[in-house]
Each structure stands twice: as structure tokens, then as C-alpha cells.
Amino acid sequence: MIKVYNTLTRKKEELNTLEPHKVKMYVCGPTTYNYIHLGNARPLVVFDIIRRYLQYRGYEVTYVQNFTDVDDKIINRALEKGIPASELACKYVEEYFRDADALGVKRAEFYPRVSEHMPDIIQVIQGLIDKGYAYQVEGDVYYRVNAFNGYGKLSGRSLEEMLAGARVEVDERKEHPMDFALWKKAKPGEPYWDSPWGPGRPGWHIECSVMSMKYLGDTLDIHGGGADLIFPHHENEIAQSEAYTGKPFARYWLHNGFITVNREKMSKSLGNFFILRDILDKYPADTVRFYLAATHYRSPLDFDNTKLEEAGRALGRLKNTLRRMDELLPEQVEPGVLDEAGQAFLDVLDRLRQEFTAAMDDDFNTARAMGCLFDMAREINSYLDSRAGGLNPPARVAINRARQVFTDLGERIMGILKLRTETGAGLVDEMLGILVELRGTARQNRDYTTADRIRDFLVASGVNVEDTSRGTRVTYEQVPEVARVIDFLLGWREEARQARDFTTADAIRDKLVAAGVTVKDTREGVRWSIDSAGKLS
RNA sequence: GGGCGAGUGGCGAAGAGGCUAACGCUGCGGUCUGCAAAACCGCCAUUCACCGGUUCGAGUCCGGUCUCGCCCUCCA
Structure with missing residues (x-):
């Protein structure tokens, strides 16, 4: 039984998917106007491991990750560089894949982009207007938060509370200060798409509602992203989607914690971010992946170089165990029977495998699961040491199976054990x-x-x-x-x-x-x- | 101001009512080794920010205090 912490209920809940053995999963991807930084990389690895684990547990996972390739920041950056916004966005989608591939993130089933879903987006906005959840003002379309009575349920605050300490500049044309844009009228020189409300582009939140529902249906099982997306992004997605379909939007909302630097959030506005590409120049990608996975996904993760050094040493220990097994194992292990010692050894490993699974079942506790891998490594090393003279056939059978278990958990799920094949060396x-x-x-x-x-x-x-x-x-x-x-x-x-x-x-x-x-x-x-x-x- | 979360050894990090407070890094001792390295064995928190309370029993639940972070504005 898998339990997940649901931001919506602030509790760990049993994972009950819409359809048995199937998980529909949507994770918010980057706005593509720059290389991703380490903070952006955390959800990639976190949700990649969650996805791999669900697959390991027998779920058929449909994983969707969007690219927000139409956005103010992209337009501004493109303007600075004097290139079309679409070209800039495209470039950074490609760069994104280079980084994600390096980190061993498996490809999603779908990577929808805003620019390719304009008709769908316009249709949903029109639907919201028709149902009275949105209104247009001078070429802009706003969402009417007062019309949706669940507004605030994800971030745990009411409209009144939001207004109390609000730092929002009030746009006089809006009915309510918290109303947010579904469609923004194009200013001269900006890229635009034609719509019933005139030329413009979608607001920030609508694309995720539209694209997730298009590929996964009205209700998804898991919706994920960084904790800073809870409000307003995910709150608004719920408002848009549920108003449009009348059905629950996502059953489980999972949010990863931040990466901090000197205990402050790593963010673009503070300027304390580290571009992932630069880090990957100095540290192996599997070290970075291990570093990101060794802490529970909801905990804050403080970054500095010494943490990567430590991660590299720790991971080296696991990889060393794998290497030792590989050195002793022939290409093909002839079938044979286990002896008593081998059976006892495998029993211990199996117990640890169960502990690993229990840890992952408990809201994907990768930190505890990693602990199990280290326990396994010690058991395997001990067994290997006790047979320093060489492996007899029964021992080969035992080690062969041990290797299978070890890599199943360490590589297939965690994705950290692939020994780099030295190319060009x-x-x-x-x-x-x-x-x-x-x-x-x-x-x-x-x-x-x-x-x-x-x-x-x-x-x-x-x-x-x-x-x-x-x-x-x-x-x-x-x-x-x-x-x-x-x-x-x-x-x-x-x-x-x-x-x-x-x-x-x-x-x-x-x-x-x-x-x-x-x-x-x-x-x-x-x-x-x-x-x-x-x-x- | 409102909302959320966190404070565990030298460091990182699990544990969320009851066997000896996982695991990793570092350090120290030992085995192995020509010496190393790697590996293995052993040691390193009578104590979980602080003060009260509940309980037979509390890092673990409740109340308060302190400190820190995050969200309320673009952000993973």
C-alpha cells in the first residue's frame, strides 16, 4: 500500500488511482527562457523517481510534463536578444532535454507546449466565459474567483485572508482583486494569437489546466511541482479546471521542497541560483542525482559544493560494490544451486529489499530507501570478502542474484548506479x-x-x-x-x-x-x- | 499582518507514542596490504531548540516560548 502526502488535505493518504494499476501524472515543467538551475532540477529527479517507483510497483504510468513556451519572460528576453520569442523558447526546450537526459530523467509520454495548444486553450476560456466563471474586459479575459467557491482550498486560505495581507496592485477593471488573467491582450510588437477577444496570448495558469486535461482526462491522479507553485499557479489550475468540468481536477497534489543556499531559497529573483549546466561541468551527473535523491523530497535541501563532494563519496561506495560484483561475475552465470551460506545471504538482502519498498511506499522516502542500499552494499561486500579466494559456482549464483536486486533498486528505481562507460578514453x-x-x-x-x-x-x-x-x-x-x-x-x-x-x-x-x-x-x-x-x- | 513548515551527533539526514535514536560523510582504533587504497569489524547523541502538560511510557501527542525558512508578487 502506497501512501502519499497530499497538499490538498495536508495528510498522508493511501494512493487510490482512478483506474486500478494506472497512474495519470502531470508535472509542471519549466518556462523556457533560460538554462534550468539546480532548483528546477529537483522536481525533475524527484518525480522521475516517483514515476519509476510506481512502475516498479506495477503501475502503468502516463507521465505528462509541459513546457510553458509562451510567456512574458520569454518575450522580454527575446526582445533583449533581438530574436523571435518562439526561437528562444525552442532553444531552451532543447537545452532542457540535454540537462534532463544527463540527469537520467526518463522521457515523459507527452511534452505539450502552450504554442501548440492555442485552439484548445481558447475553447476552454470560452467555456469558462459561457459558464459565468470568466469575463472579458477590453481584450483581456479574467477568471472570476468569487464564482468558484472552492477557491483557496489548496493553499489553505480564504479570499478574505488573501486580501488581508495582500500586496497586489489593484487593477480597477477587475471585479475582484484576486481575479487572474486567462487571456492577455497583445501589446504592439508582441507575439499574438487570434481569439474571439482579439489578438493576445494565454495567461500563465490556463495552459496547465488545458493540456493536462487534454492528455490525461478531466481528473488526474497525481499533479506535481515545486512548493512555490501551490499559490497561485496550482490554486488557479484547480479553479479553472473544476469550474470547467465540474469534476475534481487532481486527486493527489505533491510538492517538492526548495533548494536553499545559505538557508535562503535558491531563486532567480535573489540571484543566488546555480545553473545546472555549470554544476554538471564540475560534478558527475549521477552525483548530482544522488544528492537530489538522498533527502526526502518535501524537505528543504541546502546547497553548497561540499554537499556534492560528500554525495560523490557516498555514491562511490555504492558503485564500488557494484563494480566488485561485476569483476567477479562472468558474462554468463551458469545455472546452479545455492548453498546454505548463499541462501542466508540472499535472505538478508531480501529483508532489506522489503525495507526499501516499505520506505518508498511511505510517501517516497528516498532518504530511508538509500539507507537500505547502503546496508545492502555492506552485506554484499562482507559476503564478497568472505570469499576472497574466488567464487565457487553456488556463490556465483548468489552474487548474480544479489546484483539483480541491488541494481533493480539502485538503478531501475533510483537511477544512480549506471557506471559511466568511459567513452573517448x-x-x-x-x-x-x-x-x-x-x-x-x-x-x-x-x-x-x-x-x-x-x-x-x-x-x-x-x-x-x-x-x-x-x-x-x-x-x-x-x-x-x-x-x-x-x-x-x-x-x-x-x-x-x-x-x-x-x-x-x-x-x-x-x-x-x-x-x-x-x-x-x-x-x-x-x-x-x-x-x-x-x-x- | 495572515497562512504553512522546520529545529535530531562534528556535518548531512531518517525516525512521528514502547526492542540498543537508521544510513552517509568526517575522525579514531583494529583486520587485510610491502606501504597504501578499497573492503570489513569496532568506537564517536543517557539524548532529539527550550519550558510545561497528557501518558505506565514522548524526538514522536497537546499548550506555550525562542530561532529559522517558505507562501501571500515572477519563481521548481
Whole structure:
């Protein structure tokens, strides 16, 4: 039984979907006038995990996320840049996808855009006018909040309360100060669409009402977004949709908490925001995803770089466990039977799997669920340590199943365990391989000075070195510079030559050549070049 | 002013009436290792902002105080 915290009722409620085993989900997407910032990225990851989890629990999820690509901010920005608003909006939709893809956010079923739904929007506005929920004034159309008696139910305040501390400038033409625009008359030079009320564009809230109902029906199961959308955006969506259809709009309203910086909300107006693209330049995307998922979605999340460093180390622990299993597991695990120890091991994992599920069932408690993954990692590592000599067939069967469970939860649901496939690192890996070989020889000869010099270089280059029972493993978060590694190798060769150790010197050169690096000893010193660009790709 | 929410170890973060206050990071000790790294084992909150109350029993419920954040205006 899945429970979700519903902003509408301020309680955790059992998730009962409209149709059994189906979830209709709508999440408010960005207004596309800039790159998204980290605060925008939180709901992407949060609702992506919620969606993945619901699927894991057997729901068929229809996920819709809109793009608000018609908006004052877009128009203003486009004006500044001297390009059409539509072009600007389009560009940032594309940029959005680059960011979302990097974070491992699965594609939605539908990505409706305002610009492509004008007839639908106009039809709903007309319907609201016909029913007496809206009125037009000089080419503008306003929603009549007094006509909808549930107004304020989501944000938990009455119209009177809103007026009490209101900071709204009163537009004399409006019947009620809280009435909001459904259609805005175009000013000269602004993009516009024709309508029964004259040329103009939709107000901010109407598009979500229209597009969600178009793709998901009059009533949706889950409507999500950031907590700052509760009022006025979602409140107004409810007013529009329910007035239009006479039916409940969304059964469950889920809202994620903010990202803060120095405990202040990260926001565009405060200027304390971090563009996601910049963060992704410095930190791996899975680290960022882990950071966003390691705290419960409704809690505030304070940001600074040290939090990402910590997230990277924590996630590294989980990934290390996966890597250890992969190193010991052959491509194909032959079917076999478990032994007693293996069964006991799997029983423990299964208990943890159940704890994980219970945590996620309880309003998607990813923080607690992550705790279960760390418990699992420890169990798996322990089991692996106890079989350091190598895996016998029953142990292989056990580890194979353990891997399945671990990745099911960690990758399929959380989306944080995909080990980056090092692309473009082919040559670097070959160079590192040569160094590992050289160091291995030195260690065999108990020449630890040499061995440590190589390791020191590797570590200084950002490469981790671990000597395991099965050999030396080198890993890195960021691909080290090829040139740096080659220079080091050639420096090493030069030393060997000076010491008249031509065996070593020639071996290094031969290996470089074999890897596609040409080495020339010129009068000015050593020159090298990479044979074919193909090697780098 | 009105509405909402939060205050848990050095840090981050779960727990929402009752087994030893998860988990991660950091630090310390140990095992393993040529030394490391990784991994494993152990240690690090008699106490959950403060004061009262309810209860056999309260981080967990109630009342009050303090501090902080958010919304009421574009914002995920």
C-alpha cells in the first residue's frame, strides 16, 4: 500500500488511482527562457523517481510534463536578444532535454507546449466565459474567483485572508482583486494569437489546466511541482479546471521542497541560483542525482559544493560494490544451486529489499530507501570478502542474484548506479595500462620506490589505484589528460635510457607505438604524436 | 499582518507514542596490504531548540516560548 502526502488535505493518504494499476501524472515543467538551475532540477529527479517507483510497483504510468513556451519572460528576453520569442523558447526546450537526459530523467509520454495548444486553450476560456466563471474586459479575459467557491482550498486560505495581507496592485477593471488573467491582450510588437477577444496570448495558469486535461482526462491522479507553485499557479489550475468540468481536477497534489543556499531559497529573483549546466561541468551527473535523491523530497535541501563532494563519496561506495560484483561475475552465470551460506545471504538482502519498498511506499522516502542500499552494499561486500579466494559456482549464483536486486533498486528505481562507460578514453586507458604493468613489474621485484612513484603520479592525476587479489584496479571520476600520461611515460623512458636500462626504455616505446603513439627521438628531445584521430574517439 | 513548515551527533539526514535514536560523510582504533587504497569489524547523541502538560511510557501527542525558512508578487 502506497501512501502519499497530499497538499490538498495536508495528510498522508493511501494512493487510490482512478483506474486500478494506472497512474495519470502531470508535472509542471519549466518556462523556457533560460538554462534550468539546480532548483528546477529537483522536481525533475524527484518525480522521475516517483514515476519509476510506481512502475516498479506495477503501475502503468502516463507521465505528462509541459513546457510553458509562451510567456512574458520569454518575450522580454527575446526582445533583449533581438530574436523571435518562439526561437528562444525552442532553444531552451532543447537545452532542457540535454540537462534532463544527463540527469537520467526518463522521457515523459507527452511534452505539450502552450504554442501548440492555442485552439484548445481558447475553447476552454470560452467555456469558462459561457459558464459565468470568466469575463472579458477590453481584450483581456479574467477568471472570476468569487464564482468558484472552492477557491483557496489548496493553499489553505480564504479570499478574505488573501486580501488581508495582500500586496497586489489593484487593477480597477477587475471585479475582484484576486481575479487572474486567462487571456492577455497583445501589446504592439508582441507575439499574438487570434481569439474571439482579439489578438493576445494565454495567461500563465490556463495552459496547465488545458493540456493536462487534454492528455490525461478531466481528473488526474497525481499533479506535481515545486512548493512555490501551490499559490497561485496550482490554486488557479484547480479553479479553472473544476469550474470547467465540474469534476475534481487532481486527486493527489505533491510538492517538492526548495533548494536553499545559505538557508535562503535558491531563486532567480535573489540571484543566488546555480545553473545546472555549470554544476554538471564540475560534478558527475549521477552525483548530482544522488544528492537530489538522498533527502526526502518535501524537505528543504541546502546547497553548497561540499554537499556534492560528500554525495560523490557516498555514491562511490555504492558503485564500488557494484563494480566488485561485476569483476567477479562472468558474462554468463551458469545455472546452479545455492548453498546454505548463499541462501542466508540472499535472505538478508531480501529483508532489506522489503525495507526499501516499505520506505518508498511511505510517501517516497528516498532518504530511508538509500539507507537500505547502503546496508545492502555492506552485506554484499562482507559476503564478497568472505570469499576472497574466488567464487565457487553456488556463490556465483548468489552474487548474480544479489546484483539483480541491488541494481533493480539502485538503478531501475533510483537511477544512480549506471557506471559511466568511459567513452573517448580508449587511449588513456591503454596508457594507464602500461603504467600499471610497469608498476606491477616493479612490485614483483620488490622495487617499491619505483612502484610508489608511479602510483603517486597516478593519484596526482586523479586516478585511484587499488591492489586487489585479482590485480591492480585503476579508476577515475574524470578522464585524466592523455598528454600528461604520455609525457610521464616518456620521462620514465628517458630515465631508463640514461641509466642504460634499454630493456625498459624500449619496452615503453614499443608499448606506446603499439597503442598508436609515435615516438621520435630528436636532437631537441623526445617528440610524440598520436597516429590516428580514430584512437581518441 | 495572515497562512504553512522546520529545529535530531562534528556535518548531512531518517525516525512521528514502547526492542540498543537508521544510513552517509568526517575522525579514531583494529583486520587485510610491502606501504597504501578499497573492503570489513569496532568506537564517536543517557539524548532529539527550550519550558510545561497528557501518558505506565514522548524526538514522536497537546499548550506555550525562542530561532529559522517558505507562501501571500515572477519563481521548481
